[in-house]
Amino acid sequence: MASIRGRDDLLLGIGDDCAQVQVPTGQSLVFSMDTLVEGRHFPYDADPVDIGYRAVATCVSDLAAMGAKPAFFTLALTLPHSDPQWLAGLAQGMAELAEPIGLILVGGDTTKGPLTISLQVHGYVEHDQTPCRANAQVGDDIYVTGCLGDAAAAVAIVTGQTQVSSERFDYFYERFWRPSPRLIAGMALKRVVNAMMDISDGLAQDIQHILTASKVGANLDASRIPISYELRQWQPEQALNLALTGGDDYELCFTAEPSQAAEIALITQTLGLPCIKVGEVTTSGFTIQGYDGDVSGWQHF
Amino acid sequence: MASIRGRDDLLLGIGDDCAQVQVPTGQSLVFSMDTLVEGRHFPYDADPVDIGYRAVATCVSDLAAMGAKPAFFTLALTLPHSDPQWLAGLAQGMAELAEPIGLILVGGDTTKGPLTISLQVHGYVEHDQTPCRANAQVGDDIYVTGCLGDAAAAVAIVTGQTQVSSERFDYFYERFWRPSPRLIAGMALKRVVNAMMDISDGLAQDIQHILTASKVGANLDASRIPISYELRQWQPEQALNLALTGGDDYELCFTAEPSQAAEIALITQTLGLPCIKVGEVTTSGFTIQGYDGDVSGWQHF
Numbered sequence: 001m002a003s004i005r006g007r008d009d010l011l012l013g014i015g016d017d018c019a020q021v022q023v024p025t026g027q028s029l030v031f032s033m034d035t036l037v038e039g040r041h042f043p044y045d046a047d048p049v050d051i052g053y054r055a056v057a058t059c060v061s062d063l064a065a066m067g068a069k070p071a072f073f074t075l076a077l078t079l080p081h082s083d084p085q086w087l088a089g090l091a092q093g094m095a096e097l098a099e100p101i102g103l104i105l106v107g108g109d110t111t112k113g114p115l116t117i118s119l120q121v122h123g124y125v126e127h128d129q130t131p132c133r134a135n136a137q138v139g140d141d142i143y144v145t146g147c148l149g150d151a152a153a154a155v156a157i158v159t160g161q162t163q164v165s166s167e168r169f170d171y172f173y174e175r176f177w178r179p180s181p182r183l184i185a186g187m188a189l190k191r192v193v194n195a196m197m198d199i200s201d202g203l204a205q206d207i208q209h210i211l212t213a214s215k216v217g218a219n220l221d222a223s224r225i226p227i228s229y230e231l232r233q234w235q236p237e238q239a240l241n242l243a244l245t246g247g248d249d250y251e252l253c254f255t256a257e258p259s260q261a262a263e264i265a266l267i268t269q270t271l272g273l274p275c276i277k278v279g280e281v282t283t284s285g286f287t288i289q290g291y292d293g294d295v296s297g298w299q300h301f
Numbered sequence: 302m303a304s305i306r307g308r309d310d311l312l313l314g315i316g317d318d319c320a321q322v323q324v325p326t327g328q329s330l331v332f333s334m335d336t337l338v339e340g341r342h343f344p345y346d347a348d349p350v351d352i353g354y355r356a357v358a359t360c361v362s363d364l365a366a367m368g369a370k371p372a373f374f375t376l377a378l379t380l381p382h383s384d385p386q387w388l389a390g391l392a393q394g395m396a397e398l399a400e401p402i403g404l405i406l407v408g409g410d411t412t413k414g415p416l417t418i419s420l421q422v423h424g425y426v427e428h429d430q431t432p433c434r435a436n437a438q439v440g441d442d443i444y445v446t447g448c449l450g451d452a453a454a455a456v457a458i459v460t461g462q463t464q465v466s467s468e469r470f471d472y473f474y475e476r477f478w479r480p481s482p483r484l485i486a487g488m489a490l491k492r493v494v495n496a497m498m499d500i501s502d503g504l505a506q507d508i509q510h511i512l513t514a515s516k517v518g519a520n521l522d523a524s525r526i527p528i529s530y531e532l533r534q535w536q537p538e539q540a541l542n543l544a545l546t547g548g549d550d551y552e553l554c555f556t557a558e559p560s561q562a563a564e565i566a567l568i569t570q571t572l573g574l575p576c577i578k579v580g581e582v583t584t585s586g587f588t589i590q591g592y593d594g595d596v597s598g599w600q601h602f
Contacts, residue, residue, distance in 0.1 A: 018331035030319035037414035065318035113338035
C-alpha cells in the first residue's frame, strides 16, 4: 500500500519473515484478530473501498474498547484471483480509516481461495489502565455510546433487498459501511470505567459477556436504549429489537460507579459523543424492562 | 484449548476484546501471519491433527528465521460448520507443536465460511540481533539446513495420487505434515549470520528474496544441494528439481562470512542438524551450476 508511513517503534516492516516492533517503555501491547468472509459479513458484489474501510474499523473498535492507542496491523487476505484494481480499492478503504489514526500495515499473507479477510490490529496501553470485561461491580451504572440498530437495519439496503429513497439509502449505507470506532472516547474513559467492551453482536448478547466475566447481573431499561431518529422513522416497530440484537454498530458499552457520572458526561460531551445510562449492574440475572423479545444477537454458527 | 498455560508476560488472554502482553525489557516483538486454505495448502479430507500441527509449524518457521523465541499466537479460523470433534483434533495438533516450545494461544476469531486457517505467531528477540534479509554481503557463503525436496515429493502421497510401500508412505507423510521449525538453530545462528530466511516456496525462488533485499547476486552449486537418501532412492530423476523448487520443507537458508565457517559447523553439529554450504554471494546475477531447469517455485496465484 502506498499509504504506509514509518513509525519509530517499527524496526522491520514488510519484506522479512517477520515484522519487528519495539514496544514503547511503560506500555503494553494489546491486539485483536477479526475475520470477514464474503457472503457472510459483506455482500459478494460490495465495493472494495467499503470492504477495506469496514474491515479495519470493526477490528479497531476492539482497540477502542481497551482504551488503546492504535499502532499497526497485519492482513491475511485470501482471494479467488489476482485483481489489482480490486486490491487498490481495498487498500484505499483501509488507508482511509487507518491513516488518520496512525495505524500502519506491517505484514501479512496473501493466498488463493474464497474471499476472506483476517486482520490483526495492535495498539498500546499503560500496563494498569486496561478496562477489561471482568471488572464490573454491583451498583455500577451501564452506559452505551452513540445509537444502536442502524447498521443492522442497513443490511437490507446494503444487500439490495430493500429499495428506499436516496437520502435514507445514504444514511443507512454509511452507518453499515463506515462505523466510527470510539478510539478517543475509549482512551478518555478508561480511567473512569470499571468494565468496557464494544458492541459487535448486539447489546443484549454482548453485555452478557461482561456479566459472565464479572459474575454479576444487570437490569436494562428498554426505554433508554439509544435509537436514531432515522431508524425510529423508518422502522418504528422493529427499531428496539434491532438496537438490542442487531449488532454491527461498534459503539462502546461500559460500566462505571455512579460517582463517575459527572466525569463521564464531561468526557462524552466534550467529544460531542452521545452517551446514555441504560441500566445498572445487579447481583445476578439479566432483565430488560419494557422488552419481552428474544435477547440473542448475531449467531456465528 | 485445554493445553494453554499461563505466561508472566500475558496480562489478558482470551475473553476480552483484545489480548494484552507486556513485552520483556530489552526485547522486541517479532510476528508473522500465515494462511492455510483447504484444497490449496492441504487436502479436503486431511486429518485435523495433522492440519493443526503443520499450521503452527509453518508459521513458527518464520520465528526461527528471525532467531526469535516463541511466545504466543492468535488464530482466525473460518469453518463451514461447527464440528467439536474436528476442532478437538485441530487443537491437539496445534498443542503438539506449540506446548513444547512455550507457545500459547491468546486470542483470535471463529467465523463461518470455507475452511481457512490464519495464524499469527509472536516471539521475542533482542533489538539488535535480528538477522534480516537485506544484510547479505558479497563474498558470504550460502548455507542450507536439513534436506530439501521431501515435502514437495510427499504431496502425491498425502493427496492419495500415488500408492507407495507403507515405509515410504510413513517417511514422506511425516516430512509433509510434521516439519521441524529450526528454532534452536535460528537462535544460535543469529549472532554469526548476515542474512537468514526460511525456505517455504523453494530454495531457488526464496533465496532471490535475500538477493533482491541485499542488492547482491548468488552462485549455487547444484551438486551440493542437500537431498535425503529416501528421495534420491524414490525419485532420482526429479529429486534435484523438487529440492530447488518444491518448497514446504521449512529449513533455514542463511549467508555468513567465510570466517564464521568453524562457528557454524560447531553450532549445527552440536544440534545434530545437517547444514551445508551450497554457494556464495556474488555482486550480481543468480546462477545454479549443474542445473538448467526452471527456478520458479510455488506460485501463490
